[in-house]
Amino acid sequence: xxxxxxxxxxxxxxxxxxxxxxxxxxxxxxxxxxxxxxxxxxxxxxxxxxxxxxxxxxxxxxxxxxxxxxxxxxxxxxxxxxxxxxxxxxxxxxxxxxxxxxxxxxxxxxxxxxxxxxxxxxxxxxxxxxxxxxxxxxxxxxxxxxxxxxxxxxxxxxxxxxxxxxxxxxxxxxxxxxxxxxxxxxxxxxxxxxxxxxxxxxx
Numbered sequence: 001x002x003x004x005x006x007x008x009x010x011x012x013x014x015x016x017x018x019x020x021x022x023x024x025x026x027x028x029x030x031x032x033x034x035x036x037x038x039x040x041x042x043x044x045x046x047x048x049x050x051x052x053x054x055x056x057x058x059x060x061x062x063x064x065x066x067x068x069x070x071x072x073x074x075x076x077x078x079x080x081x082x083x084x085x086x087x088x089x090x091x092x093x094x095x096x097x098x099x100x101x102x103x104x105x106x107x108x109x110x111x112x113x114x115x116x117x118x119x120x121x122x123x124x125x126x127x128x129x130x131x132x133x134x135x136x137x138x139x140x141x142x143x144x145x146x147x148x149x150x151x152x153x154x155x156x157x158x159x160x161x162x163x164x165x166x167x168x169x170x171x172x173x174x175x176x177x178x179x180x181x182x183x184x185x186x187x188x189x190x191x192x193x194x195x196x197x198x199x200x201x202x203x
Contacts, residue, residue, distance in 0.1 A: 002085050007056045010083055010140045011042055013149065014052065020194035022046035030067075039063055043071070050197050051075045055082040055089065055125050056140075064125045068132075079197035080129055081151070084139035093121040093182050119159055119184045130156045130183065138191070151191040156183040 011027050018025040025046045039059055044052040053071055055064065071078045084090045094116050122130065129137050135156050143149040158178035 002057060002083060002088055006083065006085070006142055007042075007054075009142065010054065010056050010081070011044070014054070014081060014140065014151075014195070015044060017151065017195045018044060018046060018052065018197075021196050022050065041067055046077075046197065049075060050077040050079075052079040052081065052197060055080060055129075058088060058123070059125055062124070065128050068128070077197045079138070079195070080133075081138055081140045082126060082129070084141045084152070089123060089126060090139060091121045091123070092117070093119045115184065118186075119182055120156070121181055122156070122183050127180075127183075151195065153189045153191060154185040155187055156185050158183055 015025055015027060025044055027042055027044045030041050030043055039057065041059070041064075042054040042056065044054070046052065051071055051074075053068060059067070068078070068080065082089050086092065120126075126137055136153055137156065138151060138153045141147055141150050141152055158180075159182035161179055
């Protein structure tokens with residue numbers, strides 16, 4: 001669950017990690033209304049050219065994409081960090097995968113437990129970010145009994161459905177196709193030291 005305390009800690013942690021590179025970095029809460037539909041997102045303004053948008057809550061109805069595109073219009077460099085809480089974002093899909101793998105259904109190609117545990121059910125905000133960032137999503141990881149607090153970048157690729165168990169005469173479409181919801185992370189990289197927001201690639 002994304003509590004207010006967790007959101008505040010995420011903001012505080014990121015500001016501390018940004019200030020060695022951007023001494024004037026300050027968080028700003030954008031009040032709901034207009035296109036934000038009551039959502040109050042947090043933007044960390046680093047300098048005239050750079051800002052960071054926090055994904056620390058659900059953004060309904062494509063609001064996050066609108067906000068991100070507006071930030072890109074106003075700033076040369078825009079960073080995004082998603083809270084890795086495991087319930088709202090970075091949600092494990094292992095339970096469904098194990099069932100469909102064991103029953104020889106559409107995910108039967110994923111029977112290695114170590115690989116299954118890497119399959120995540122991405123929310124729309126995450127799917128959008130991995131699309132515009134060449135498969136990469138950067139997460140703020142809160143401290144827990146098992147995990148340390150930190151910043152990690154994950155590289156995702158879509159899960160591949162296999163419908164070969166269905167007779168081709170009864171099957172609609174190809175025998176194999178990419179999932180629109182399930183993605184498997186390939187590797188994770190911890191970002192250490194001061195955070196620097198890189199320039200976005202030209203479209």
